[in-house]
Amino acid sequence: MNRKYRLRKRRDFNYTYKRGKSLANSCLVLVYRKNNLEVTRFGFSISKKFGKAVQRNKIKRRLREICRLRLDKIKTGYDLIFIARVGARDASYQKLENQVENLLKRAGLFKE
Helix, strand or coil: CCHHHECCCHHHHHHHHHHCEEEECCCEEEEEEECCCCCCEEEEECCHHHCCHHHHHHHHHHHHHHHHHCHHHECCCEEEEEEECHHHCCCCHHHHHHHHHHHHHHHCCECC
16 A cells, blocks of 8 residues: 555544544444545554564555555545454454445445
8 A cells, every 4th residue: 555545643543543433343443534635544553462463464464455455435535544353363354355344334435
């Protein structure tokens, strides 16, 4: 995923956590808010409780790819943070894909 589509600064994450709305399912939590920019930015948060770095990075890579493939379908001008729950540890790629789509639909972030 290109750098311009990533949330990178701590203050952006904190602002999104404080001002954003959240939705959850068994594997993921989505926190989102409008950002008044021309791009939608994605952040991924995975706690150290989740496992060692290899496991955390595997989930991040999968989520990044799932979001990258849907960039053209997602509305612009939002900051999105995906937080992995313990249920995501054993989830297959297809299950994560379905969970992400479910959260984006419920949040109304897909283009019509």
